[in-house]
Amino acid sequence: MSSEPRQFASPLARRLAAAAGIDLTKLTGSGPHGRIVKADVEKAKTATPPPHPAPIAASPTLPAPAAPAASAGYTDLPLTPMRRTIARRLTEAKATIPHFYLTVDIEMDAVLALREQLNARLAPDKLSVNDFILRAVALGLRAVPEANAAWAETAIRRFTDIDIAVAVATPEGLITPIVRQADRKGLGEISAEVKSLATRARDGALKPEEYQGGGFTISNLGMYGVRDFAAIINPPQACILAVGSADPRPIVKAGALAVATVMSVTLSVDHRTVDGATAARFLATTKSMLEDPLRMML
């Protein structure tokens, strides 16, 4: 690896090649001094079939209908620009990023108890479990800054600020507004901000700077009763945390069976940017914050 000759390619060519899963070392550059430029990548794209087969080979290919015919047994919904973007980005992410997944179970009884106490005091405002998770993640990232990073093709980009994107479902599709500098915000502030972002996301009223960027994403489907899932990475970020529901489950404590409120979270990680042990360290820190939530209040 280290003795490989330096590959001259334009930044744009590098990005496009990575997105298309094209190996730059296999290309001949047509730019000055053999530099690989966008045109070379485009040519390679049309010349070779993509190395990754279409992901849903199992589903039958549907012929495109001549006209939207309701009687045909299906309706084709035209793609909105947002849907198209989502489709392209996610396909690209799933096909080109070497994902790996780490799952941990977190006991949430302490958080729930603390939340109840705080909410009694804060009424009518209410903290959600998600607000605690966000704060724990922010502190986890502060402790393990290697996870607050992105793949920048020619470098690993480590972010200085801890900006956490929160996936919000809207009628048009998923959008990820960002809580900036989340590690410097208290639970109340986080809670108010997420509420406002989520409301405006559903109204389509977010400003681009409110959903562009971010170094880490949290996607929570716990409220739908989903126990555990693995999310697709939101590029160029390296990690996304998929949060499941917190519910009473049998656990073994000091050799005896007990019941605790347990939440499973799964971290999807871009292996180019973050290694397994690092990701595990981040998860352990976040877990310990949630299991001893008073530490988060500091």
Added chain:
Amino acid sequence: MTESVSDLIVIGGGPGGYVAAIRAAQLGLSVTLVERSHLGGICLNWGCIPTKALLRSAELYRLMGEANSFGLSAGSLGFDLDQIVARSRAVAGRLQAGVRHLLKKNKVTVIEGTARLIGPGQVAVEGQGSLTAPHIILATGARARLLLGFEPDGRFLWSYREALTPDILPRRLVVIGSGAIGIEFASFFAAFGSEVTVIEALDRILPVEDHEISALARTAFERQGLHILTGATVTGLTKHEHDVEITVESGGQTLRLPADRVIVAIGITGNVENIGLETTQVRVEKGHIATDSLCRTDQPGLYAIGDVAGPPWLAHKASHEGVLCVEAIAGLPGLHPIDPKRIPGCTYGHPQVASVGLTEAAAIAQGYTIRVGRFPFAANGKAIALGEVDGLVKTLFDSTSGELLGAHIIGPEATEMIQGYAIATTLEATEADLIATTFPHPTLSEAMHEAVLAAFGRALHI
């Protein structure tokens, strides 16, 4: 001279032709260049350079008018149009001599005369015999397109040539056409007090620019007192003893505009006549010679570059084609056709406008999902120090690849700054590279950095 043989003959000594000749000489070819009237072409003698000299006078005059706000007193301001024009001519003369020197230094044979093709590889120079070469480049340029009924008349109706050597400062000036040339003249004469009306057939001025920039330019010009009529066509002209009256149809209305002088700047048409094209297989399309991406015509050994080979009608495009064409003739490897998306365009009025790449509308029409960044000069420290806070920088990125699709600047030194983005697009920089670049402080160029940051929600100073 009756019969002379060289490797390459270039017909026309404008920025296309003389640059091609120099590059060919650098590559070791023997070159003969034929120019019928003035080395440096339109650009240097009747275009880019003399207009910029005039506009410099206009700029200084404007700044002197603002002297008070800088704590200066300039006494009573005045100007002498003849002196302003004389300076502009002197600037052109100096550069023309410079081109002559450069050609000599590179051992290019320069023949003063009018050339025409008389057969494959053969050129006759009027009254001076013939030349032979395996390769011939046509770089004969272009001239102002005429508007029927509004042809230059040596008095009221001007093309750019007469406008560059005005006999009077018109009290009421009508400019037909709001491209770069029309706007620059409008800006110049308005600066010295002419009452200027600009008539544009399309729905906005500077129609090749981004809509937003066109609109900002219009507002700025109107604030300076220019009248602008868009969606307007001139339909008639009545000449009186001392002035003329122009009939304009605009929005279903008929207007009559009295004017002392009229500048017609509705575009240009290639010099394709009387150069012997009938002896060749060259195709002429819409007033210019059809060429492939390496400037080759349909006739083997015959090439066309610059204005005669079609738009964009810009001196730097002509020069770039000249170099490319000659390098292809010399068989240099790895040549790339010119990408029009990477050719910047500039307009030097006040405010200046400069752009490279796609407009927002074009990017959307081509199916890109874009990110747009804007940064106003009002938030730039240097602009405030200069007292030039009007205008903005706008960037367009492809949201997936981060490719810089277009950049648009309106405001101070826009024309000097656009090259930064031109380099970026040519090197295929992405937003990450532009963001990672350190821009010196305090400079207007920091607004270019901020406009990139803004496209990604990261602008620091707004």
